[in-house]
Amino acid sequence: GEDWDGDGTPEPPITCVFAAGNDGPDPTVSLDGPGIAKNVIQVGATTNPPFFAPGSIADFSSRGPTTDGRIKPDVVAPGYYVVGPFTGMYMYGWLTPDPVQALHVWAAGTSMATPQVAGAAALWHEIFGGIGLTPSPSATKALIVNFADWMGLDPTVDNDGNGNPDLYDMGFGQLDFYNWITYPGTLVICDECINVAGGWSVTVYFDVEDPSVPLRVTLAWNDPPQWTPGVPALINDIDLEVIAPDGTTYYGNDLTPPYDDQRDSVNNVERVIIDTPTTGRYAIRIRARSTPLSDPPVSLVIFGAGLPKFPGPFGPGVGGTYAPSVLPIAVAVATASIAGAAVVLAYRRRKKRD
Numbered sequence: 001g002e003d004w005d006g007d008g009t010p011e012p013p014i015t016c017v018f019a020a021g022n023d024g025p026d027p028t029v030s031l032d033g034p035g036i037a038k039n040v041i042q043v044g045a046t047t048n049p050p051f052f053a054p055g056s057i058a059d060f061s062s063r064g065p066t067t068d069g070r071i072k073p074d075v076v077a078p079g080y081y082v083v084g085p086f087t088g089m090y091m092y093g094w095l096t097p098d099p100v101q102a103l104h105v106w107a108a109g110t111s112m113a114t115p116q117v118a119g120a121a122a123l124w125h126e127i128f129g130g131i132g133l134t135p136s137p138s139a140t141k142a143l144i145v146n147f148a149d150w151m152g153l154d155p156t157v158d159n160d161g162n163g164n165p166d167l168y169d170m171g172f173g174q175l176d177f178y179n180w181i182t183y184p185g186t187l188v189i190c191d192e193c194i195n196v197a198g199g200w201s202v203t204v205y206f207d208v209e210d211p212s213v214p215l216r217v218t219l220a221w222n223d224p225p226q227w228t229p230g231v232p233a234l235i236n237d238i239d240l241e242v243i244a245p246d247g248t249t250y251y252g253n254d255l256t257p258p259y260d261d262q263r264d265s266v267n268n269v270e271r272v273i274i275d276t277p278t279t280g281r282y283a284i285r286i287r288a289r290s291t292p293l294s295d296p297p298v299s300l301v302i303f304g305a306g307l308p309k310f311p312g313p314f315g316p317g318v319g320g321t322y323a324p325s326v327l328p329i330a331v332a333v334a335t336a337s338i339a340g341a342a343v344v345l346a347y348r349r350r351k352k353r354d
Helices: 110-129 137-146 177-181
Strands: 017-019 041-046 075-078 082-085 104-107 185-195 201-208 215-220 237-243 249-251 269-274 280-290 297-304 306-309 331-338 341-348
Touching: 017 110, 041 110, 041 137, 075 110, 082 110, 110 137, 137 185, 137 215, 137 269, 137 297, 185 201, 185 306, 201 215, 201 297, 215 237, 215 280, 237 269, 249 269, 280 297
Parallel strands: 017 041, 041 075, 185 341
Antiparallel strands: 082 104, 185 297, 201 280, 201 306, 215 269, 215 297, 237 249, 237 280, 331 341
């Protein structure tokens, strides 16, 4: 982080969460503002009771993709209608007074959805802070994305008829923090604890013990700014690959069979979900296709019923071939318990600000 207050100590990195806007459903005019930046979290809105059935993208929620084809919004949350506090000073036409609670109104918009995602991010910071750690923006984003669900929608299908698949309407899905964090399993959080240079790869292993629990893997990294207009925003191109015990390979963000023939070269967040994994050892490979400006530290989040195996300095494990200059940096390893999940933290050392 930067030393914004001039006291000689850099502030911790900030996780930024922005509303997607309310210009949907036309994807050609929708997205705008700071939320389209690649290192932030942009939030769209879904329908919710009592006025609408849950599980649909709100018609007003701004749609993606960005002009260079990136997935935006990143996630969605209920925003149609949501109760919030109201001072009573101004009564706009789109506000509906709550009949039960004084100084509360019903309102619709991605601005009503965004605080829920920001709150989930704040909870992660609080959980980490309890053991003296400050999560990076990339780890926070990976956690939010890893615990988002498609709401029963097919992200490859254009369900609302706006000309784009639903992936660009809802991003990686609807925030589902509570259900997943209370799901029995193991949560692995590797917070900027791996550096990988172009042409090299790092492999982490996860031994699945219960195939009834989905295996969810998300990779994220903060990417340097792209100053050249008219070209894709991504600078460091890094791929996520998950290899099953039988050799079946899944590429990050490849949503159509055979799941290993479309590499993502535009996003700095990649996710793989295997709903019914087989029992055995999965190889989770982080492959740097091109890192022209830096060897960025990446954040990796894994959730499943089993145990991780980290190579090298991460602890007991198997394998891993590294370039001498890109060995995983020194980490502090801690264990904690969050609800029903066992948690393994492989963590870059970072001073927690008082």
